[in-house]
Amino acid sequence: GAGVSQSPRYKVAKRGQDVALRCDPISGHVSLFWYQQALGQGPEFLTYFQNEAQLDKSGLPSDRFFAERPEGSVSTLKIQRTQQEDSAVYLCASSLVSIKASEQYFGPGTRLTVT
Amino acid sequence: GNSVTQMEGPVTLSEEAFLTINCTYTATGYPSLFWYVQYPGEGLQLLLKATKADDKGSNKGFEATYRKETTSFHLEKGSVQVSDSAVYFCALMDSNYQLIWGAGTKLIIKP
Numbered sequence: 001g002a003g004v005s006q007s008p009r010y011k012v013a014k015r016g017q018d019v020a021l022r023c024d025p026i027s028g029h030v031s032l033f034w035y036q037q038a039l040g041q042g043p044e045f046l047t048y049f050q051n052e053a054q055l056d057k058s059g060l061p062s063d064r065f066f067a068e069r070p071e072g073s074v075s076t077l078k079i080q081r082t083q084q085e086d087s088a089v090y091l092c093a094s095s096l097v098s099i100k101a102s103e104q105y106f107g108p109g110t111r112l113t114v115t
Numbered sequence: 116g117n118s119v120t121q122m123e124g125p126v127t128l129s130e131e132a133f134l135t136i137n138c139t140y141t142a143t144g145y146p147s148l149f150w151y152v153q154y155p156g157e158g159l160q161l162l163l164k165a166t167k168a169d170d171k172g173s174n175k176g177f178e179a180t181y182r183k184e185t186t187s188f189h190l191e192k193g194s195v196q197v198s199d200s201a202v203y204f205c206a207l208m209d210s211n212y213q214l215i216w217g218a219g220t221k222l223i224i225k226p
Contacts (some may be wrong), residue, residue: 104214
């Protein structure tokens with residue numbers, strides 16, 4: 001079946017531009033996560049949705065970052081006024097339920113480069 | 116706070132060698148522990164997991180045992196293949212379902 005998809009796969013933005021990154025989770029998956037992965041590092045948690053509710057946004061680095069999942073399926077991560085330090089791979093993951101040790105399925109990521 | 120530390124790479128081995136990638140963690144409570152793998156050009160995939168002390172996760176010849184006394188979850192494989200070349204990430208899941216990740220270890224297997 002279809003896995004988690006993300007678009008675009010690559011995005012180049014000029015400093016100060018706004019960007020929107022899209023995630024299509026696996027159909028029926030309740031939970032959705034966004035992570036940021038800098039080059040040579042492990043992913044870092046940004047935010048978590050259960051259906052349309054954003055239950056945790058403690059990892060968002062600043063108020064320039066905003067995520068939504070209005071119908072409990074597709075999610076968008078928006079970054080306003082991009083800065084060079086925002087350059088990273090943004091990963092989306094979904095899981096069927098939110099229970100201990102539930103497997104998160106990852107998309108291929110969006111590589112954002114801010115110039 | 117919760118954290119994961121794994122050995123730095125790259126780790127370079129010959130085919131059929133024994134593999135160990137060390138992973139230790141700091142956490143409150145009883146987190147679940149995971150190993151994820153990222154093959155070149157692909158997304159992260161779950162390799163194995165363990166949910167409580169002394170559990171052993173295994174998959175594709177890889178094993179890791181949840182050791183609470185040493186707060187470790189070392190990844191092992193008895194005989195590696197060229198196709199095992201990838202980046203391996205150790206992670207724990209905290210009480211908020213967040214995954215807390217190590218920095219990753221690049222494994223290179225030479226024929």
